[in-house]
Amino acid sequence: MNTHTPAALLAALLLAAPAVGTSASPTPAPAPADSAATTTLRLTVTGPTPATTAPAPDSTAAPAPAPRTVTLHCDPPGGDHPRADAACADLDASQGRVDRESDTACALLYDPVEVRAEGVWRGRPVSFARQYGNSCELNARTGAVFAF
Structure with missing residues (x-):
């Protein structure tokens, strides 16, 4: 049987708590113990091909576009x-999904864009690669994530 009364427990709690109005400095919020809540993604976009108004004089194909790569951190x-602010907000809104449904209507122009996302979103591994038909489709389906 428990011999402690509620009044005795309350008194013990009050004695253990710091007095109101004391000059003791507040305890800072603890830093994250691990990287479980961090987000770090390496994002790469390749394409679309550069627009040209006329074929090259030597009839060679346009050079392949160079990939563009950035690093995105969230929290902060x-x-x-x-x-970065908008990209992190888009990832948070979609629960970390890079690609999502969209009602945006895009022109049926084939100008492919390849994207890749590798890293961690809130401690969860991310490995995403996809080719979109054009930049409009990419922007509609990924928001600000690949907007660089």
Whole structure:
């Protein structure tokens, strides 16, 4: 049988708590113990091909576009992604999914764009690669994530 009364427990709690109005400095919030809540993604976009108005004089094909790569950090937003705040907000809104449904109507122009996302979203591994038919489709389906 428990011999402690509720009044005795309350008194013990009050004695253990710091007095109100004391000058003791507040305890800072603890730093994350591990990286379980961090987000760090390496994002790469390749394409679309450069627009040309006429074929090259030597009839060679246009050179393949060079990939563009940035790093995105969230919590807090950062890295070298130019729209880190918006990209992190889009990932948070979609629960970390890079690609999502969209009602946006895009022109049926085939100008492919390849994207890749590798890293961690809130401690969960991310490995995403996809080719979109054009930049409109990419933007509609991924928001600000690949907007760089």
